[in-house]
Amino acid sequence: MTLPAVDWAQPWLAPYRSSGGAVEQAARHAGVAAALQAVKPAQAPDFVHQDALPAGQAYEAHIFQTRTVPTRDNLHDLFNGLVWLAFPQTKRRLNELQAAEIARSGVAAVRGPLRDALTLLDENGAVLDAPPALWRALIARDWHTLFVTQRGLWSEARLLLFGHALLEKLVTPRKPITAHVLLTHDASGPAAFDDERMAQALDARQLERKPFVPLPVLGVPGWWGGNEAAAFYADSQVFRPLPGRGIPGA
Incomplete structure (x- = not known):
């Protein structure tokens, strides 16, 4: 697979540098989900290919219910996974709040104020x-x-x-x-x-x-x-x- 090169020396990437370069290189051969899965700590969820997300299922609800993160082969999901690796408890808390809002109000065309803020963060x-x-x-x-x-x-x-x-x-x-x-x-x-x-x-x-x-x-x-x-x-x-x-x- 092809991913744009990442300059891991940039100062804003310092919290993710220890695993980022290795995950990026592995992802070029094995895919992003497999590369993240190979190095994840025990407290992080499992990373699975995007195909594991059933059609019509809300992404955040699926993560909460299955403790797995559907992952595409792109930089967006690579960085999402790296944040999960570095801050698994914070990401899990965000996911819990998102899933609770989805359970309470469903998935609407317009997010409510809490889901908006959670997504922004x-x-x-x-x-x-x-x-x-x-x-x-x-x-x-x-x-x-x-x-x-x-x-x-x-x-x-x-x-x-x-x-x-x-x-x-x-x-x-x-x-x-x-x-x-x-x-x-x-x-x-x-x-x-x-x-x-x-x-x-x-x-x-x-x-x-x-x-x-x-x-x-x-x-x-x-x-x-x-x-x-x-x-x-x-x-x-x-x-x-x-x-x-x-x-x-x-």
């Missing part, structure tokens, strides 16, 4: 551990403060990209690629990077309110060479102000 979410000054600037979308005047504070921060669609997009990095950072319960303090703590922190009522803030990930210091110049952040089509406010400093 699963596909495009990120978790940030940063000093309060960076959190305040991020929430205010004060990009100049976040990335220029307080740039030095990023040495004390960590950003975990969790969403597998987000990781897939970054195989071909583009400036507008944006993560949805999950806000902690009080929008301050360290985010939990431990798998068990992340899983326990996922609260359905909180998620229904879509507690996310956008972050153009190539603006993170050290993640993209071009952002060493302050002018990188002057692009208001990417680094957009908070709705209703002008561009800080303009």
Whole structure:
């Protein structure tokens, strides 16, 4: 099978690097499901070919009922599997919440607010551990403060990209690629990077309110060479102000 090459040296892939390269290479010969299955830890579900998903069956409900993940031979599902390997308890908690909503409301043409938020986190979410000054600037979308005047504070921060669609997009990095950072319960303090703590922190009522803030990930210091110049952040089509406010400093 043919898969686009992945540059595992990119900083945003650090949480997945230990197994990612080997899984990618094995997938070229055996397929993505088999490559993931060969290295999965005991707490992760089994990976099966997409054909195992019955016609008309909801994907999330099938995973919950069978503890197996139908997997296609593409980068999207490769990264989904790698996130399962790295954070099995968090992924399982997301799946439990999705399956419960499907059991309660069925599969409608339009997802409800909780399923919307769960999908957003699963596909495009990120978790940030940063000093309060960076959190305040991020929430205010004060990009100049976040990335220029307080740039030095990023040495004390960590950003975990969790969403597998987000990781897939970054195989071909583009400036507008944006993560949805999950806000902690009080929008301050360290985010939990431990798998068990992340899983326990996922609260359905909180998620229904879509507690996310956008972050153009190539603006993170050290993640993209071009952002060493302050002018990188002057692009208001990417680094957009908070709705209703002008561009800080303009």
